[in-house]
Amino acid sequence: MTGTARPDPHVRSGAGAARLVPGVSRLVIGTSLSGTILLALGAFWLSFTALRDLAVLAGIPETQAWVWPLIVDGVILEATISVVALRNQAASARRFAWLLLSAGAGVSVAANITHAVVAADARVPALIAALVACIPPLVLLAMTHLTVELLRNADTTSERDADPAATEQTAVALVATPARTGRAPAAIERAPRTRTGSDTRARAVALAADGVSQRQIAAELGVHPTTIGRWLSVPDQPAEGEAR
Incomplete structure (x- = not known):
């Protein structure tokens, strides 16, 4: 803030x-x-x-x-x-x-x-x-x-x-107060949900086990569908943290 x-x-x-x-x-x-x-x-x-x-x-x-x-x-x-x-x-x-x-x-x-x-x-x-x-x-x-x-x-x-x-x-005493601009700070508006690579991969595996399609999993986790495919086809490979 x-x-x-x-x-x-x-x-x-x-x-x-x-x-x-x-x-x-x-x-x-x-x-x-x-x-x-x-x-x-x-x-x-x-x-x-x-x-x-x-x-x-x-x-x-x-x-x-x-x-x-x-x-x-x-x-x-x-x-x-x-x-x-x-x-x-x-x-x-x-x-x-x-x-x-x-x-x-x-x-x-x-x-x-x-x-x-x-x-x-x-x-x-x-x-x-x-x-x-x-x-x-x-x-x-x-x-x-x-x-x-x-x-x-x-x-x-x-x-x-x-x-x-x-x-x-x-x-001299300075009191820090939030900026009053009439809207939420831009940093908060643009803040995406972030997870570590292992958490994202585990979530993808869990959704796939529930029958969710790879495209839906990719949309949910914010990654490319091909990344989901690699995670599911090679379970032991470390997850990739960036979408292609």
Whole structure:
């Protein structure tokens, strides 16, 4: 069957293929990463000082109080590194990393709110103090998630830029479809029934045994009547594959 190759309408080749690969330019990624890192550092510092003060109020010596915010907010940082490192691994490992990240952020938010309620000025309502105090840990969590997404796009863009030939090859897809000419292909129309020489000879012998004339056998098998005569008169001779 003959066919024509046509491009897959859902796939583009050449320069259009690059637009199908998700990714962000390196300049945008670098600028965004710089901003998220600065915001994360600011949020971490505010949360660190609040948790350190809360540790002192809870009776931990000032010389050791700085360890408490490192433990709480350090879980957020370590879980973030794990999320990035495990993003291509098993789902169970990723879920555990996100669970640690969420738990660390939850403890940090609760501790910041507690510090605000305890240490806030009496003129400030407790609700307002709690809302202000919960912003730094939430920003830290949000910037962490945004950093992960930016790193994913950075990896995709790097792979695309490093191997443009592979992108070109994977983007071009040809789908073979039958030629639509309104009629059956000529190769099929002209295809005769073919048999091997031994099969044709055996068929001729069987028809002759049934009383069919040599002319009818020749017409049935598409060979000359004299060929049928030779096959029947010399049974042990190999059959001739062409009509005379």
